[in-house]
Amino acid sequence: MVGSKAGDRKFRIVRTVAEFREQVSAWHRNDLRVGFVPTMGALHVGHMSLIRRAQEMTDRTVASIFVNPRQFGPNEDFAVYPRAEGKDTLLLAEGGVDLLFAPSVEEMYPGGAVTKVSVPGIGDILEGEYRPGFFTGVATVVTKLLLQAQPDVAVFGEKDYQQLLVIRRMVQDLDIPVQIEGAPTEREDDGLACSSRNQYLTENERAVAPQLYQIINAVAERYRKGERPPELTHWGKQALLDAGFGHVDYLEVRDAETLQGLSDPARAARVLVAAWLGKPRLIDNVPV
Numbered sequence: 001m002v003g004s005k006a007g008d009r010k011f012r013i014v015r016t017v018a019e020f021r022e023q024v025s026a027w028h029r030n031d032l033r034v035g036f037v038p039t040m041g042a043l044h045v046g047h048m049s050l051i052r053r054a055q056e057m058t059d060r061t062v063a064s065i066f067v068n069p070r071q072f073g074p075n076e077d078f079a080v081y082p083r084a085e086g087k088d089t090l091l092l093a094e095g096g097v098d099l100l101f102a103p104s105v106e107e108m109y110p111g112g113a114v115t116k117v118s119v120p121g122i123g124d125i126l127e128g129e130y131r132p133g134f135f136t137g138v139a140t141v142v143t144k145l146l147l148q149a150q151p152d153v154a155v156f157g158e159k160d161y162q163q164l165l166v167i168r169r170m171v172q173d174l175d176i177p178v179q180i181e182g183a184p185t186e187r188e189d190d191g192l193a194c195s196s197r198n199q200y201l202t203e204n205e206r207a208v209a210p211q212l213y214q215i216i217n218a219v220a221e222r223y224r225k226g227e228r229p230p231e232l233t234h235w236g237k238q239a240l241l242d243a244g245f246g247h248v249d250y251l252e253v254r255d256a257e258t259l260q261g262l263s264d265p266a267r268a269a270r271v272l273v274a275a276w277l278g279k280p281r282l283i284d285n286v287p288v
């Protein structure tokens with residue numbers, strides 16, 4: 001058993017569901033636990049921290065790269081979303097990932113795939129309100145990926161905090177047998193959350209961008225000291241506009257579990273924001 005756990009560590013890329021499923025079930029037949037990190041590619045240190053988390057928890061690690069057309073709205077950036085499979089592959093191989101699943105759109109959605117998974121309630125507010133259909137697209141593709149391979153653990157970033165909660169709800173509601181693990185947000189030295197979309201920022205915008213994190217931290221601090229929405233969130237939105245952000249979709253202090261408004265100050269809270277800075281729309285969140 002030790003031999004089979006130690007051997008067979010060669011990085012592989014597969015592009016079909018059949019190969020993806022076969023490799024994971026072969027590991028399972030050998031009593032190896034499998035960790036899974038779904039991504040849309042253009043990998044950065046944030047993604048790699050999820051991979052390390054999966055490696056700590058399991059014996060074999062799979063990443064997927066799939067720019068999922070069904071989670072982009074008609075006016076969103078699907079066509080120009082950054083794609084860098086060559087560089088991503090090197091990073092994953094160097095990072096000790098065992099398998100990359102990189103399917104085509106046709107492989108994931110063969111003609112006639114109409115079934116959707118939607119998570120009403122928590123999927124309709126905040127991001128769901130500003131990006132209608134987004135969480136249905138995410139929930140559908142993540143359900144498919146989890147059922148295709150049935151990993152033991154799947155790791156998601158707190159950078160997309162609402163997405164993590166939507167996926168936890170979905171996995172619980174659908175009895176999908178996987179452990180969902182949340183991993184903390186990786187940031188640049190100046191506090192800006194690492195994101196594939198940061199590369200769209202101009203030099204000036206990049207200089208302004210870290211204020212997103214500074215301002216939501218200030219909102220969290222003021223909340224701790226007793227300030228409350230809506231005055232507090234008005235202050236935060238104005239601070240973002242004064243810093244140079246173009247438009248603030250939302251800046252909210254919400255219940256950290258339900259993302260509803262907070263009535264009980266004893267419950268854990270989370271500050272969540274989405275704001276435009278030039279072309280990109282940046283999102284971030286911090287605990288209170």
Ligand code: AMP
Nearest residue numbers: 039040041046156157159160185186194
């Ligand atoms: P994406 O490729 O942007 O769809 O993200 C794939 C996964 O990486 C999601 O679980 C994200 O939450 C996570 N992720 C993205 N950026 C970061 C970051 N800066 N720190 C930690 N996780 C991240």
